[in-house]
Amino acid sequence: MESRAEPDAESPVADELRLPASKSALGPARRYVEETAAAFGFDGGDCYEFAFAVNEAVTNAIKHGCGDEEGTISLSAVTDADRLMFVVRDYGTFSTPSPGAGTGLEQGRGLALMVSFTDEVRVSAKPGCTVVCLSKARA
């Protein structure tokens, strides 16, 4: 039986949005995710959750990463038959949460919330490039 690989960061990109590595990117990023997820067939609640999770990843990219030479970060959508994945790519170096940061009062919740609202979160960090993949299956 032929096995079908699940989409990952190297899968063909269905669509890509280039965003400035600044706070002004957040609203457009959420709208893009909501519209893409709705077009893929997710219901309103799932679209909201996907937008929330991607918003956290884009926020991290803005806070800790940086843009490419043009000052942009990349948000792309990758699909297979029943799974939609968003890939957030920035060109900074991933900052590993320090011990205790996860329990910090004012920060450290983003990843936990991303995990709660998607089926899978994968982080691939290399010096100068951080990729976060968030995927969710269509019901």
Add this chain to the structure above:
Amino acid sequence: MGTFYISDDMAYDEDVVVLTVGGEIDYSASPRLKHRITDHLKSDGRHLVLDLSWTTFIDSTAIGVLMGAAKRMHESDHGTLAVVCSHEKVLQIFEISGLDSVITLYGTCDEAISGLAMTG
């Protein structure tokens, strides 16, 4: 979708101040929310009701602002922080992040004001 906005402090009575926050509270908005709450804490010892009845989105940075504000108010002689919210998804985010175990949530502003009156 909704643009972030925050009201001027609205004094409800001698014990409670209500701040209405609407739209989407993301990383571009949460510093403004923090600034306004900090201003309140510096100048006013009354209870603070954050009315999020018109808030449609809240991210982890804003959750952090609310958590920090609740802690500062608890540790100081200031009053209590209460949050009004009825948005299903925002309430879910509060639950997952544990905010609902730190800050008392109310369905309406009247309920929050009544609830705070009982805390003294």
